[in-house]
Amino acid sequence: MTFIEKLSAAWQDRRSQLCIGLDPDPAKFPGQMQGKSDAIFAFCKEVIDATADLVCAFKPQIAYFAALRAEDQLEEICAYLKKRHPQLPIVLDAKRGDIGATAEQYAREAFERYGADAVTVNPYMGFDSVQPYLEWKDRGVIVLCRTSNEGGSDLQFLNSDGKPLYQHVAAMVANKWNTNGQCGLVVGATFPNELAQVREIVGDMPLLIPGIGAQGGDIRATVEAGRTKAGTGMMINSSRAILYAKSEGGESFAQASRRVALETRDAINRY
Amino acid sequence: MTFIEKLSAAWQDRRSQLCIGLDPDPAKFPGQMQGKSDAIFAFCKEVIDATADLVCAFKPQIAYFAALRAEDQLEEICAYLKKRHPQLPIVLDAKRGDIGATAEQYAREAFERYGADAVTVNPYMGFDSVQPYLEWKDRGVIVLCRTSNEGGSDLQFLNSDGKPLYQHVAAMVANKWNTNGQCGLVVGATFPNELAQVREIVGDMPLLIPGIGAQGGDIRATVEAGRTKAGTGMMINSSRAILYAKSEGGESFAQASRRVALETRDAINRY
Numbered sequence: 001m002t003f004i005e006k007l008s009a010a011w012q013d014r015r016s017q018l019c020i021g022l023d024p025d026p027a028k029f030p031g032q033m034q035g036k037s038d039a040i041f042a043f044c045k046e047v048i049d050a051t052a053d054l055v056c057a058f059k060p061q062i063a064y065f066a067a068l069r070a071e072d073q074l075e076e077i078c079a080y081l082k083k084r085h086p087q088l089p090i091v092l093d094a095k096r097g098d099i100g101a102t103a104e105q106y107a108r109e110a111f112e113r114y115g116a117d118a119v120t121v122n123p124y125m126g127f128d129s130v131q132p133y134l135e136w137k138d139r140g141v142i143v144l145c146r147t148s149n150e151g152g153s154d155l156q157f158l159n160s161d162g163k164p165l166y167q168h169v170a171a172m173v174a175n176k177w178n179t180n181g182q183c184g185l186v187v188g189a190t191f192p193n194e195l196a197q198v199r200e201i202v203g204d205m206p207l208l209i210p211g212i213g214a215q216g217g218d219i220r221a222t223v224e225a226g227r228t229k230a231g232t233g234m235m236i237n238s239s240r241a242i243l244y245a246k247s248e249g250g251e252s253f254a255q256a257s258r259r260v261a262l263e264t265r266d267a268i269n270r271y
Numbered sequence: 272m273t274f275i276e277k278l279s280a281a282w283q284d285r286r287s288q289l290c291i292g293l294d295p296d297p298a299k300f301p302g303q304m305q306g307k308s309d310a311i312f313a314f315c316k317e318v319i320d321a322t323a324d325l326v327c328a329f330k331p332q333i334a335y336f337a338a339l340r341a342e343d344q345l346e347e348i349c350a351y352l353k354k355r356h357p358q359l360p361i362v363l364d365a366k367r368g369d370i371g372a373t374a375e376q377y378a379r380e381a382f383e384r385y386g387a388d389a390v391t392v393n394p395y396m397g398f399d400s401v402q403p404y405l406e407w408k409d410r411g412v413i414v415l416c417r418t419s420n421e422g423g424s425d426l427q428f429l430n431s432d433g434k435p436l437y438q439h440v441a442a443m444v445a446n447k448w449n450t451n452g453q454c455g456l457v458v459g460a461t462f463p464n465e466l467a468q469v470r471e472i473v474g475d476m477p478l479l480i481p482g483i484g485a486q487g488g489d490i491r492a493t494v495e496a497g498r499t500k501a502g503t504g505m506m507i508n509s510s511r512a513i514l515y516a517k518s519e520g521g522e523s524f525a526q527a528s529r530r531v532a533l534e535t536r537d538a539i540n541r542y
């Protein structure tokens with residue numbers, strides 16, 4: 001199954017457009033896990049098992065593993081996901097961007113080493129920096145377009161030939177790069193108007209939408225701006241708000257994650 | 272010593288503006304190294320020892336290590352460089368770009384884990400995606416500006432408020448981001464006219480210039496366009512043309528690398 005098929009099936013079967021970002025920060029782990037050599041894997045595994053029926057994808061953020069010399073635990077997490085939840089796509093959040101020969105190496109890292117179904121990439125270096133990922137026809141390539149952070153406007157909102165740069169990126173990906181129907185875009189929930197503009201440009205292309213939860217984006221405005229005519233098309237990402245949800249009334253940390261994931265999924269489905 | 276001080280001292284003391292990119296591809300290693308578990312470290316070590324007096328910096332490209340699960344060998348190479356050639360800056364070529372909390376993790380990866388003196392970053396996500404690297408005041412932050420690949424023009428050459436996007440990036444880095452004097456820019460040798468434009472905008476800021484050697488950029492045009500008034504300011508990078516130089520008359524592979532590195536350094540100094 002291709003990435004797009006897996007994602008569409010997950011939208012359908014699970015009625016969820018929630019994506020959980022795996023950004024493991026050991027300082028925030030429950031006390032009993034702290035200091036153990038496989039704490040990162042153990043933490044992520046518990047979150048995965050508690051929430052897998054509620055999501056359309058998991059999105060590990062590679063930086064959190066790289067900073068801690070924990071690539072081996074990222075490999076274990078991906079292997080676990082593929083074994084236990086093979087129907088759920090893994091989106092590796094790497095945001096790479098480099099010349100072709102180097103991009104080939106990064107594509108191997110994402111798709112071969114970690115077995116990711118999709119990877120995020122940066123468009124700044126243009127088509128030939130993205131092409132090596134596209135050669136993996138069954139995988140997804142999710143291009144940064146309008147990011148959720150404040151500085152996103154520094155370049156993405158520059159007026160380029162009469163329209164903001166991010167709209168050029170959306171049109172370029174939709175009309176030129178997406179020849180095999182495997183592309184998606186990253187568009188932040190913090191800018192619902194721009195999200196609606198992108199949806200207008202790209203038709204039914206899947207959008208990865210960070211920025212709800214800890215980053216403050218509004219779920220209702222996001223859903224209304226980002227959904228396709230069929231009411232799907234989104235991976236609305238939440239990381240910290242779910243991973244480090246505050247336990248209530250004797251819940252375990254994983255139960256708290258499940259409760260917040262459920263609330264978030266239902267809030268998405270409400271609109 | 273800060274990155275900029277190290278780099279300036281290397282330009283001065285070694286009379287070299289050559290940077291060697293470490294892009295280890297085991298398929299191209301000499302026969303006797305193939306299949307050994309530490310072949311990547313051993314190959315890079317021989318190149319380093321054969322060329323360290325000829326360069327102003329080494330630039331490991333992290334993708335080549337990541338694709339091969341060889342982060343441990345990259346750690347060894349960086350540790351070896353710091354021990355044996357502490358006066359030479361290590362530029363980690365990673366081209367990361369992500370929101371602040373994630374960029375903090377990538378900065379730890381580059382500066383703490385690998386001990387790099389400088390790292391390459393991508394400007395697409397704007398200032399707050401670069402700021403966490405700038406907090407490491409003694410390190411260098413080298414921002415992609417005008418890249419050497421063909422697709423570089425897709426975005427970087429878009430007309431943005433009357434000038435191409437890459438010139439916005441150059442001005443933004445020079446006038447806003449570089450408050451601590453620790454920034455540099457990546458500008459490809461394949462576009463000497465644009466290199467000259469960037470030099471005009473950024474004054475004496477160091478430029479990392481890929482694209483000579485295997486990518487075909489002309490050394491004379493590069494030097495004339497890229498140097499500062501003092502005749503320095505450049506890290507002119509060559510990777511494959513030096514690493515995989517063809518041996519002549521019974522040379523070892525490392526001797527061939529040295530010969531090509533020497534020719535390249537001298538060609539840079541000639542103009």
